[in-house]
Amino acid sequence: MIYNVLGDVKDLFNIDVDNISFKGIDLIPEGDFSYRILDDKERDEVIVNILKKIESDNKIVGMPERTDTWSKGWLESLEEFRKIGTPTSLIPRYMKPNQFMRLNRQFVYTNDPHFEWHAYQIFKLCLFTKYLKDFKYIYELGCGTGHNLLTLAQLFPEKILYGFDFVKSSSDLVNLIASKFNYNITGDLFDMLQPDMSKSLKPNSVVLTCGAIEQLASNTTPILEYLLSQPIELCVHLEPIYELYEETNLVDYLAMKFHIKRGYTVGYLPKLQELEKQGKIDILEIKRLSFGSLYMEGYTCIIWKPLKGQL
Numbered sequence: 001m002i003y004n005v006l007g008d009v010k011d012l013f014n015i016d017v018d019n020i021s022f023k024g025i026d027l028i029p030e031g032d033f034s035y036r037i038l039d040d041k042e043r044d045e046v047i048v049n050i051l052k053k054i055e056s057d058n059k060i061v062g063m064p065e066r067t068d069t070w071s072k073g074w075l076e077s078l079e080e081f082r083k084i085g086t087p088t089s090l091i092p093r094y095m096k097p098n099q100f101m102r103l104n105r106q107f108v109y110t111n112d113p114h115f116e117w118h119a120y121q122i123f124k125l126c127l128f129t130k131y132l133k134d135f136k137y138i139y140e141l142g143c144g145t146g147h148n149l150l151t152l153a154q155l156f157p158e159k160i161l162y163g164f165d166f167v168k169s170s171s172d173l174v175n176l177i178a179s180k181f182n183y184n185i186t187g188d189l190f191d192m193l194q195p196d197m198s199k200s201l202k203p204n205s206v207v208l209t210c211g212a213i214e215q216l217a218s219n220t221t222p223i224l225e226y227l228l229s230q231p232i233e234l235c236v237h238l239e240p241i242y243e244l245y246e247e248t249n250l251v252d253y254l255a256m257k258f259h260i261k262r263g264y265t266v267g268y269l270p271k272l273q274e275l276e277k278q279g280k281i282d283i284l285e286i287k288r289l290s291f292g293s294l295y296m297e298g299y300t301c302i303i304w305k306p307l308k309g310q311l
């Protein structure tokens, strides 16, 4: 059975597409959003391949050698952007085209090999327009190639944007994007595991992370302490959140196994929930988007704000 997702973005993400501004409409990627649920044989093959990947995968996040991997990866993107200079050269290399993916806790086959990327772009346009439009300063931590910052600059050219990452090739790339398109974006070095407490974020600002808290291998206390010490108004995360998977669902269970094997962060949401109990923050939204790669669901949305005077 073929479903049409684009016509039903509201149901998929439970976010009103009316939020997308005029500029955002122009940024909606063209893509084929039809898909079908796998038959039994295909599903068995997919599950066996995922189990093999979980057994053989040897990347562990947070290991010292991973810093070098990120540095080299973003250097390649920097060189490609220098040569080609188009936004597509900023699509991160970890976002591999694949027609098999997870959607609504099932494995599906999509006609568009870039379905995951395209769906993610549409969701971000809704999210950014709904939650970020009122802030003058936006900081993305762990910003990688800077593609989110480019989208933000296209949506809100009047805002002042910062992209922080712990490898220099990322901040060089962000600064190159800024100078090429003449956008108000600044790239800078920043290690979320050892935040420079002297680096002050501006009032009336929002902090964004996309697949970056996941990289901290559960060592999230330093960045939380840093964020709570700053005069920020809002934090928006798009991250894989282990605690929201359902252990009784096989598609989710495989993601949980993969998440633990890779060493992605666990325990971040419980820490936020504890801070909320202590009256230090208010969690405004916790939302699974229920789509992702074969291995994980990388885009759970958590939005919180510090409660001023409570820290």
Ligand SMILES: C[S@@+](CC[C@H](N)C(=O)[O-])C[C@H]1O[C@@H](n2cnc3c(N)ncnc32)[C@H](O)[C@@H]1O
Pocket: 070, 071, 092, 094, 141, 142, 143, 144, 145, 146, 148, 164, 165, 166, 167, 170, 190, 191, 192, 193, 194, 209, 210, 211, 212, 215, 216
């Ligand atoms: C999965 S990528 C996500 C990049 C980008 N946010 C995106 O949406 O494409 C993770 C990013 O986190 C960065 N990173 C990993 N550990 C970090 C740390 N301790 N401090 C700051 N950035 C870090 C990596 O260099 C990489 O750019």
